[in-house]
Structure formats: C-alpha cells, structure tokens
Amino acid sequence: AAAENSVKELRELDKKHFLHPTTPIKEQQVEGPELIFESGKGIRITDVKGDEYIDGVSSLWNVNVGYGRKELAETASEQIMKLSYGSSFFNQSHEVVIRLATKLASIAPGDLDVSFFTSGGSESNETAIKIVRHYWKLKGQPEKRLIIGLENGYHGVTMGTTSATGVPEFKNMITEIAPGFLHALPHQTECEKGDKLHPNYERSIRGIIEKEGPENIAAVILEPIQGVGGVNIPPEGYLKAVRELCDEHDIFMITDEVITGFGRTGKMFGVEHWDVVPDLMSVAKGITSGYIQLGAVMMSSRLRDELADMSEGPMFHGFTYSGHPTACAVALKNIEIVEKEGLVENAREMGEELLKGLKYLEENHKITAKARGMGLMAGIELFKDRDRGEGFAPELFAAPTVVAACKQRNLILRPLIFGGMNAVAIAPPLISQKQDIETIIEILSDSINEFE
Numbered sequence: 001a002a003a004e005n006s007v008k009e010l011r012e013l014d015k016k017h018f019l020h021p022t023t024p025i026k027e028q029q030v031e032g033p034e035l036i037f038e039s040g041k042g043i044r045i046t047d048v049k050g051d052e053y054i055d056g057v058s059s060l061w062n063v064n065v066g067y068g069r070k071e072l073a074e075t076a077s078e079q080i081m082k083l084s085y086g087s088s089f090f091n092q093s094h095e096v097v098i099r100l101a102t103k104l105a106s107i108a109p110g111d112l113d114v115s116f117f118t119s120g121g122s123e124s125n126e127t128a129i130k131i132v133r134h135y136w137k138l139k140g141q142p143e144k145r146l147i148i149g150l151e152n153g154y155h156g157v158t159m160g161t162t163s164a165t166g167v168p169e170f171k172n173m174i175t176e177i178a179p180g181f182l183h184a185l186p187h188q189t190e191c192e193k194g195d196k197l198h199p200n201y202e203r204s205i206r207g208i209i210e211k212e213g214p215e216n217i218a219a220v221i222l223e224p225i226q227g228v229g230g231v232n233i234p235p236e237g238y239l240k241a242v243r244e245l246c247d248e249h250d251i252f253m254i255t256d257e258v259i260t261g262f263g264r265t266g267k268m269f270g271v272e273h274w275d276v277v278p279d280l281m282s283v284a285k286g287i288t289s290g291y292i293q294l295g296a297v298m299m300s301s302r303l304r305d306e307l308a309d310m311s312e313g314p315m316f317h318g319f320t321y322s323g324h325p326t327a328c329a330v331a332l333k334n335i336e337i338v339e340k341e342g343l344v345e346n347a348r349e350m351g352e353e354l355l356k357g358l359k360y361l362e363e364n365h366k367i368t369a370k371a372r373g374m375g376l377m378a379g380i381e382l383f384k385d386r387d388r389g390e391g392f393a394p395e396l397f398a399a400p401t402v403v404a405a406c407k408q409r410n411l412i413l414r415p416l417i418f419g420g421m422n423a424v425a426i427a428p429p430l431i432s433q434k435q436d437i438e439t440i441i442e443i444l445s446d447s448i449n450e451f452e
C-alpha cells in the first residue's frame with residue numbers, strides 16, 4: 001500500500017509541477033503520466049510499479065548501448081572528480097574534449113575532421129545553419145542565406161531548427177517560420193538529377209534552387225533517413241544526386257545524423273550507405289547513448305580554415321556546455337563500447353532479422369504495409385485496407401492504438417503520425433539479440449491481430 005501511495009503521489013506531483021515535452025498538455029493534466037520509469041538494464045526499462053518493458057525504440061532512438069552500463073557511470077564519476085567543468089571559450093581547452101574531437105575525426109565520413117560541440121541535436125543543427133550563413137556573409141554574399149529542408153524532415157525545436165523542420169505539427173507553436181527557410185518534397189531523385197519535365201520538379205530541391213536562384217541559397221539540410229517523419233529511406237541515388245546538385249551550385253549540404261549516427265543504421269553514419277560526404281554533419285543522441293547530453297557539428301578543416309581566413313574577431317557562438325568534460329568522457333567511452341562490442345555490425349545483422357520480421361507481418365496482416373528498415377531503424381505503416389491503399393479509419397488512430405496494445409504486452413514502440421503518416425517506429429538498442437527481435441515481432445503481431 002505504501003508503494004501504491006508513493007506512485008499516486010508521484011503522479012499527482014507530476015500533474016501539478018511538470019510541463020512535459022511533446023505531450024498533450026490536457027491529457028497529462030487530467031490523467032497524469034502514463035508511465036513513470038525507475039530503472040533500466042540492457043534493453044529493458046522498469047516503471048515505479050515494477051512492470052518491466054522492452055524498450056523497442058531505445059527511448060528517443062538514443063539509448064544505443066542499452067541501459068545501466070557501469071563503465072559509463074564510472075567514467076562520468078571519475079571525470080567529475082577530476083575536472084567537473086572546463087570551458088573551451090576564449091581559446092581555453094581541456095583534455096577530454098580534445099580527445100573526443102580527435103576520435104570523431106577518425107570515425108567521421110570523408111574529410112569531416114573538425115567538431116563544434118553542443119548539448120543536443122537542435123543546438124547542433126542551429127549551429128550548422130548559423131555557420132553556413134556566417135560563411136556566406138563573411139564571403140561578401142549575405143543574400144546567400146536561404147536554407148532548404150525537406151517536407152517531413154525533423155531537425156529540432158529551436159526557432160531556426162523548427163523553421164528547418166518540415167513536419168507540420170512541430171510548427172504549431174510558432175506563428176510564422178523564421179525568414180529564409182524553404183521546403184522541398186523529399187526523395188525526388190529524378191528531379192534532383194535534372195528531369196525538368198517531372199511533375200514534382202518545381203517542388204524538388206533543384207526546382208526551388210532554380211526558382212530562388214543559387215546565389216540566394218546557403219544550404220540544404222536533410223536527414224540521411226527521415227526519422228520522426230516516418231522512417232523514410234531515400235531511394236538509391238538520392239543523396240548522391242543532392243550532393244552533386246549542391247556542388248553544382250556552390251551550396252552547402254548539411255546532413256542531420258542525430259538519429260542515424262553512431263551505428264543505428266548498420267554503418268557508423270547513415271550517409272556511408274550511399275558514399276556521400278556532406279559539408280557539415282550534425283550528431284547527438286547516439287554519441288553518448290543518452291547517458292548525458294551532447295551533440296556536435298562536424299565539418300572539414302578546409303571549411304574551418306576558410307572561416308578562419310575570412311574572420312577577424314571570434315565566432316560569436318558557443319554554449320556554456322559546449323564540450324562539457326563529463327559529456328565528452330562519456331561519449332569517448334560510449335564510442336569505445338560501440339566499437340569493442342561490434343554494435344554497428346550487430347545493428348546491421350539484427351536489422352536484417354527485424355526487417356524480415358516486419359516483412360512477414362506485412363504479408364500476414366491485412367492492415368500493415370510498407371515495412372522498411374536499415375539496421376535498427378525500422379518502420380511499418382498501418383492501413384485499414386492495404387489492398388485499396390485506404391488510410392486506416394481515423395477514429396481508430398491506428399498507429400497509436402497498436403502501440404498502446406504493444407504497451408499492454410510490455411513493449412514500448414512509437415507511433416509516427418505526423419504529416420499524414422500512420423506508422424510505427426521500431427528501433428531497439430543496438431545490443432539487441434535475435435531473441436529480442438523475435439519477441440518484438442511476436443508482440444507487434446499479437447497487437448495488430450487485435451484489430452483485424
């Protein structure tokens with residue numbers, strides 16, 4: 001009874017004092033939080049009632065090495081005792097931030113060998129956007145400032161990144177997007193290669209560049225695989241076409257690897273699947289597996305040197321927690337774990353199992369379609385009647401309903417219902433084993449069965 005009372009008390013206090021991120025405020029106010037977590041181990045997470053769940057989405061696609069890693073806790077603790085905070089403002093530095101920047105340079109694609117540190121994905125993308133605009137301004141081309149994102153792309157919640165985001169729901173809080181942000185239809189490979197007769201040409205990146213004039217465009221920003229927008233994998237050749245398009249017009253290509261970085265897709269970075277090297281790359285989430293806040297923007301030393309040559313004073317941009325020692329130490333240890341335990345390879349292998357399972361679901365359930373995945377970043381769409389391609393009855397709210405049914409069976413998944421999407425995301429920690437994948441597929445199958 002005491003335990004029950006304490007859960008009740010926590011729920012009441014939550015309702016009273018806590019405004020949750022990306023949560024219907026009324027629902028939280030009336031019903032209180034659905035789950036209150038207390039502990040985690042491996043791919044499992046336990047709530048205050050003692051119920052254990054498989055975390056089938058690595059929380060926010062970030063707990064890549066799983067919960068409860070003692071070596072990460074020890075690393076954080078040792079670093080705090082050694083140097084609890086160290087600023088890298090005003091040309092100061094400290095050892096772990098230097099070591100992490102060096103490590104990142106050794107694993108990043110192509111010539112991306114310089115890092116600027118932040119505390120997460122939004123700050124990383126915001127920084128990338130500011131850097132490219134700063135670059136063109138220094139170059140005497142301040143009008144080259146427009147940023148082209150993709151519809152259904154997600155880049156964060158700051159003003160700049162909200163504006164770069166193409167998922168409509170995430171723009172609800174602002175009355176207008178910041179000036180200078182445009183959105184193209186995703187994955188229009190033929191248009192990006194130059195097919196002007198294509199019906200979507202005007203809405204492609206190339207069509208927008210043509211209309212606005214390349215002299216007005218600073219950068220294109222996109223995720224190698226769209227996450228929040230529905231786990232949308234680009235067709236073969238797409239990213240390369242965008243790379244070539246950016247080169248053709250002297251436009252920066254920023255890739256947002258916040259979800260896809262550090263092994264999630266079965267390669268260390270998502271762009272490696274298509275042999276593309278961006279000019280700037282944002283990372284966060286998997287860099288520390290969510291043990292502590294950290295993000296980075298990576299670029300080539302060539303770009304950094306150009307900025308240096310053109311600049312007079314400092315770059316007036318930096319967060320108090322840029323390169324926080326504890327976060328950097330945890331990131332280094334986390335990357336060591338990813339490498340030592342072969343988690344990139346495991347993500348690839350388990351991803352194949354997962355996709356096989358999802359394809360099986362697609363074949364054996366009437367309401368499922370479009371199973372897709374790369375490594376342990378996968379999704380499946382839910383329809384009322386797949387053959388007729390008709391959307392699942394809105395009153396059933398398919399994806400959230402199936403996800404709720406999974407939760408009843410102690411599996412946490414995530415519905416992706418933005419921009420008209422009706423999909424379920426499956427992205428378990430990179431340490432998942434074959435048995436875990438089978439359990440996830442079984443539970444998902446049983447949950448879908450409830451609706452057929």
Ligand code: PLP
Pocket residue numbers: 060119120121122123125154155156157223227228256257258259284285
């Ligand atoms: N970019 C992508 C692709 C993301 O998925 C996210 C978060 O989900 C972000 C950026 C924003 O990162 P953060 O929430 O750490 O600010």
